[in-house]
Amino acid sequence: MDDSPVKFSPGSFQAALRRRVEHHLAPTGAGGFDDPRLYAKAVLILGWFVVSYVLLVFVATSWTAALLLSLSLGFAGAGIGFNLMHDGSHGACSRHPWINRAMALSLELLGGSSYIWKWKHNVVHHTYPNLGGVDDDLEIGPWVRIAPHQPQRAIHRYQQFYMWMLFGLLPFKWYLLDIRNYRRGHVGRQRFPKDDKTERAVFVAGKILLPVWALVIPLTRHSPLIVLLFTFTSLFTIGFVLSVTFLLAHCVEDAQCASLPESRRVASEWAVHQVETAVDFAPRNSLLSWYLGGLNFQIEHHLFPHLSHVHYPKIAPIVREVCNEFGVRYSVSPTFGSAISAHFRWLRLMGRPV
Numbered sequence: 001m002d003d004s005p006v007k008f009s010p011g012s013f014q015a016a017l018r019r020r021v022e023h024h025l026a027p028t029g030a031g032g033f034d035d036p037r038l039y040a041k042a043v044l045i046l047g048w049f050v051v052s053y054v055l056l057v058f059v060a061t062s063w064t065a066a067l068l069l070s071l072s073l074g075f076a077g078a079g080i081g082f083n084l085m086h087d088g089s090h091g092a093c094s095r096h097p098w099i100n101r102a103m104a105l106s107l108e109l110l111g112g113s114s115y116i117w118k119w120k121h122n123v124v125h126h127t128y129p130n131l132g133g134v135d136d137d138l139e140i141g142p143w144v145r146i147a148p149h150q151p152q153r154a155i156h157r158y159q160q161f162y163m164w165m166l167f168g169l170l171p172f173k174w175y176l177l178d179i180r181n182y183r184r185g186h187v188g189r190q191r192f193p194k195d196d197k198t199e200r201a202v203f204v205a206g207k208i209l210l211p212v213w214a215l216v217i218p219l220t221r222h223s224p225l226i227v228l229l230f231t232f233t234s235l236f237t238i239g240f241v242l243s244v245t246f247l248l249a250h251c252v253e254d255a256q257c258a259s260l261p262e263s264r265r266v267a268s269e270w271a272v273h274q275v276e277t278a279v280d281f282a283p284r285n286s287l288l289s290w291y292l293g294g295l296n297f298q299i300e301h302h303l304f305p306h307l308s309h310v311h312y313p314k315i316a317p318i319v320r321e322v323c324n325e326f327g328v329r330y331s332v333s334p335t336f337g338s339a340i341s342a343h344f345r346w347l348r349l350m351g352r353p354v
């Protein structure tokens with residue numbers, strides 16, 4: 001494993017961008033932390049999750065009600081992932097670290113580990129997005145070819161059809177691979193310390209939490225078959241919504257995706273790489289932007305991951321303007337549907353024989 005650092009080329013784009021965005025944000029206060037809208041949203045989404053769960057486990061008596069409630073629970077769970085876990089893990093919710101930590105810990109509820117996520121997402125993915133052989137988010141498994149550096153297999157010709165069904169398995173994958181990664185002490189090529197007793201206790205508690213709410217409590221009220229069916233539906237929905245959203249921003253034709261050169265030096269400046277490896281989608285869909293916690297403004301998120309997502313729609317035109325001035329490609333899919341089509345085409349392109 002080559003652990004020598006990956007280097008980006010120098011440039012003046014990032015400094016110019018930062019100056020312009022900071023000038024715009026100055027009147028609102030740095031970072032916009034502890035925004036009441038974020039807390040209202042957190043309460044609403046957590047309430048949505050709890051109410052869906054209580055009604056599903058303790059009240060629902062028909063198959064139709066149980067199906068609708070398990071889907072509702074799944075969408076609420078994904079909403080927790082977008083708005084509490086993701087922002088909290090970036091330290092973007094509050095100026096108080098304990099509030100960010102509490103938000104980030106909501107990932108344990110969904111089957112993942114906030115500790116592994118910090119290394120996999122904040123450190124590896126955010127520093128080296130779409131760099132083949134470095135960005136661990138591209139390493140989904142042998143049944144999918146999502147980047148040009150990966151070997152092509154015959155089954156990949158049909159991946160644009162079957163992959164959508166596998167996306168839903170994300171919580172199960174998190175649950176199992178986190179245990180493997182924690183034992184190994186690295187995620188992809190990134191090593192991480194595993195001797196912190198608090199982190200270890202949180203990791204173990206998190207792996208107990210999911211089976212308790214998803215299996216043990218429902219089994220006190222329902223047969224194993226019913227529990228397995230509706231728990232699977234909820235977890236699958238969480239995985240599907242989260243996976244598709246993250247992939248729509250990076251695995252499409254307009255997002256650059258290339259292998260790391262042998263020199264381990266990227267030809268572009270870090271901030272230019274962040275812009276050209278992501279695509280915004282549906283920027284004018286305010287309901288979707290609210291639910292996705294601003295993840296449809298992926299370019300702005302990658303440039304300013306510590307900035308509260310409530311600012312992304314406002315800074316997007318500034319980012320675009322600076323990109324135009326510096327000749328940096330800034331890509332947007334106008335609607336959610338066009339982003340889905342772009343991801344379908346990317347899967348088809350990657351699945352073709354090379």
Ligand SMILES: [Zn+2]
Pocket residue numbers: 086090121126301305
């Ligand atoms: Zn992020």
